Amino acid sequence: MVQELRQENREMRSRLLDDNLKYPEAFREIVTRNSSLRSIFKYIEAVATSSQPILITGESGVGKELFARAVHDLSRAAGPLVAVNVAGLDDNVFADTLFGHLRGMIEQAAGGTLFLDEIGDLSLTSQVKLLRLIQEGEYYPLGSDTPRRLNARIVVATHRDLAAKQRSQQFRSDLFYRLRAHHLHIPPLRERKDDLSLLANYNFPGNLRELKSMVYDAVTVHTSRMLSMNAFIKAMGMKEEGAPEVCEAQAEIYNPFTPCDELPSLGEAIDLLLAETMRRSENNQTLASRILGISQSALSKRLKLRNKK
Numbered sequence: 001m002v003q004e005l006r007q008e009n010r011e012m013r014s015r016l017l018d019d020n021l022k023y024p025e026a027f028r029e030i031v032t033r034n035s036s037l038r039s040i041f042k043y044i045e046a047v048a049t050s051s052q053p054i055l056i057t058g059e060s061g062v063g064k065e066l067f068a069r070a071v072h073d074l075s076r077a078a079g080p081l082v083a084v085n086v087a088g089l090d091d092n093v094f095a096d097t098l099f100g101h102l103r104g105m106i107e108q109a110a111g112g113t114l115f116l117d118e119i120g121d122l123s124l125t126s127q128v129k130l131l132r133l134i135q136e137g138e139y140y141p142l143g144s145d146t147p148r149r150l151n152a153r154i155v156v157a158t159h160r161d162l163a164a165k166q167r168s169q170q171f172r173s174d175l176f177y178r179l180r181a182h183h184l185h186i187p188p189l190r191e192r193k194d195d196l197s198l199l200a201n202y203n204f205p206g207n208l209r210e211l212k213s214m215v216y217d218a219v220t221v222h223t224s225r226m227l228s229m230n231a232f233i234k235a236m237g238m239k240e241e242g243a244p245e246v247c248e249a250q251a252e253i254y255n256p257f258t259p260c261d262e263l264p265s266l267g268e269a270i271d272l273l274l275a276e277t278m279r280r281s282e283n284n285q286t287l288a289s290r291i292l293g294i295s296q297s298a299l300s301k302r303l304k305l306r307n308k309k
Helices: 002-017 035-047 064-074 091-099 124-136 162-167 173-179 193-199 208-221 230-236 248-252 266-280 285-292 296-308
Strands: 054-057 081-085 113-117 153-158 182-185
Touching (some): 064 081, 064 113, 266 285
Parallel strands (some): 054 153, 054 182, 081 113, 113 153
16 A cells, blocks of 8 residues: 555656646547646546546536546556446445346456446445445455455546535545545536637536537527527527627628738638647647547648648
């Protein structure tokens, strides 16, 4: 244990002092340029190979499962990531799901990661079972009197305030401190407004799940080739009393070259667009290709042509 803590401390110092991510591909599903999330990425790189549990907190819709996936990908584990949403599971179903009469989730996650989502909704009885599993590192499959070793990394997530639940005796203190050996708190989208232009270029007060739902709805009702902002404005109640209606053409089309006295050539315009996209994506070609709506190979060819000039 002491040796592991020393290794984790060395990794932590190395990652946090170095501004570069060692394995940026592990975070390819998380679209961001936010400094807070970048710090979380570096923290994940430092603790991913630890055997200790990881607690991921944040509001519903912030994408906690994506961070659990990044932890698993960086853990170098040979086994799979097995995810279980424990919300609404009574004590018997919880035990059956994890310890299984035939092949429970713990056994399925052998050599990999067991991700328990919505851990804040566990009953006190189920909390005792989970605590015993983590403390003793072994469990009895249902119907068996022979113990088996826990051979999976435990990662849990919740949108609940576990500290508050612990103070009100709704969540066991011993389990709470066991689970937060490493803690990731994911900020909501409204606190990461520098990410909005990467996602929808709109001032959005909620989380990614709400934004995704609104995009789906806007796509469903749109009638032209350009996606109208009117659906977003209506859904968010942004129109003030007495304000004029948004013109459909203005909401749909913005031409950045309109105020220019002299227009750039097509090649110059492409080069400027590439430069700005690479700046916003921090030279992440996977993210940049998504922003531009082209394949990564096509982006790579464009960049090589630009660099030859």
